[in-house]
Amino acid sequence: MQEFLKRLPKAELHLHIEGSLEPELMFVLAERNQISLPYASVAEARAAYDFSDLQSFLDLYYQGMSVLRKEQDFFDLAMDYFRRAHAEGVVHIELHFDPQAHLSRGVSLQQVFDGLNRARQEAKEELGISTAMIMAFLRDRPAEEALEVFESASPYWHHLDAIGLDSAEAGNPPSKFGHVFKRAKELGIPRVAHAGEEGPSDYIVEALDALEVCRIDHGVRCLEDDGLVQRLRREKVVLTVCPLSNVRLKVVGNLQQHPLPKLLQAGLVVTLNSDDPAYFGGGMLTNFIACQEAFGWSEETFAELAKNALVHAFMNEERRATLL
Ligand code: HPA
Ligand code: ZN
Numbered sequence: 001m002q003e004f005l006k007r008l009p010k011a012e013l014h015l016h017i018e019g020s021l022e023p024e025l026m027f028v029l030a031e032r033n034q035i036s037l038p039y040a041s042v043a044e045a046r047a048a049y050d051f052s053d054l055q056s057f058l059d060l061y062y063q064g065m066s067v068l069r070k071e072q073d074f075f076d077l078a079m080d081y082f083r084r085a086h087a088e089g090v091v092h093i094e095l096h097f098d099p100q101a102h103l104s105r106g107v108s109l110q111q112v113f114d115g116l117n118r119a120r121q122e123a124k125e126e127l128g129i130s131t132a133m134i135m136a137f138l139r140d141r142p143a144e145e146a147l148e149v150f151e152s153a154s155p156y157w158h159h160l161d162a163i164g165l166d167s168a169e170a171g172n173p174p175s176k177f178g179h180v181f182k183r184a185k186e187l188g189i190p191r192v193a194h195a196g197e198e199g200p201s202d203y204i205v206e207a208l209d210a211l212e213v214c215r216i217d218h219g220v221r222c223l224e225d226d227g228l229v230q231r232l233r234r235e236k237v238v239l240t241v242c243p244l245s246n247v248r249l250k251v252v253g254n255l256q257q258h259p260l261p262k263l264l265q266a267g268l269v270v271t272l273n274s275d276d277p278a279y280f281g282g283g284m285l286t287n288f289i290a291c292q293e294a295f296g297w298s299e300e301t302f303a304e305l306a307k308n309a310l311v312h313a314f315m316n317e318e319r320r321a322t323l324l
Contacts, residue, residue: 004299005288009323011092011309012085012273012284014217014240016136016166017116018065018098019276020081029067029076038063049279054198054249055168057279062101064279069107074115075122081277082123082131088285091323092313093123094132096164099149100141113156132161132314134192137180139165139172146180161314162190164217165207169199174206181211190214190314192240196221197251201228208237215240215312220251220259223266233267238312242275243294244287249280255294264301271309 023045030037039045045064051057068074078095085093095116102112116133123129135153137146150163163184165177174193181191195207197218204222207213208231219239222228232239243258245251252258263270272291277283282290288302310323 001292001299002289005292005302006089006285008089008288008302008306009091009310010089010284010288010306011094011271011313011315011323012090013094013215013238013271013309013313014242014273014275015081015093015095016061016098016276017078017081017095018068018101019061019280020084020278021064021068021077022080022278025076025080026064026067029069029073033067033069033073035067035069037067049248051249051279054170054251057249057276058168061276061279065098065101066105068102069105069111071111071115071118074112075119076115078116078119079122082119082127082129084277085283086123086127086129088283090129090284092130092132092310092315092319094134094161094314096134096136096166098136098138098166099153100138100145103149109153109156113159117159130315130319133159134162134164135160136164136166137177138167139174139176139194140168143176143180146177147183150180150183157187157189160189162192162214164191165193165195165211166217169194169197169203173199173203175210178210181213185212192217194218197246198249201225204228204232208235214238218242218246218251220246220263222268223259223262229266229268232269236269238269238271238308239263240271240273242273242280242287243291244280244282245275247280255290258294260291261295269308269312270305271312272305273309 023042193207194217196204215238
């Protein structure tokens, strides 16, 4: 079964590239950029990844990415992940990235885009992996800042497959970003948003109504609202579920208690994803294997989940046809 899961062509729709920064590379980049880390060793960093909730993770996530300063750092970050994902049978990756978390440290959009785009090109040529870019806004920052960043990214809009919304969810409802997402819609840029991870199911409704998203990142709390579940099923809204992330951030007590089987029973369009693989205990294959162990799903179920991701990926139709 593990061999089947490895060979299954997997598309990853929910991945924060900054969350793929393994402690080994973090130490290399810290040395290269003369940045001091609060950890004495790789083992100490890993031991610190013991989270009580989303915010306790975000604190270490933003601290970890402080080693990313130059174009080459973003290239190395992404290539390191693309190689690992390729070895796990991942064929397509959609990268969320957080420009505000870099701009606030004096790193320019050009450094971020140039480094990530060079890695995407190399991944395509060397590994045969296709990629997509999702520029995410930090929902715990002011909406005006998100709009400014979006406008200042106009030279790079043609590189974007979508915009997204991430960071601390509770108390930062999707509607706060209505005008940014409206602007993206006017420009023909698709939209996704994290909702219903720690925040209530109402935030999923808001993301659909106020942001007009085509996917919900996480969305596991939709089960608290029967009407919403019916709507998600009717409108075939994709949920990018991240099982190990939900366990590590204590959204669920353990994987056996995860609502994934209920989401499938409800007939929703579910996909499996890693979110922040360096922080949550593993990448796509680790997530697939963990679900196999927790739920005992058949090959057919995993094939269906993998197909959902390929069908709904931001990917040109020619590429999709070669993968389906
Ligand atoms: N949720 C919200 N924001 C994030 C996450 C997440 O799981 N990972 C990185 N930023
Ligand atoms: Zn996420």
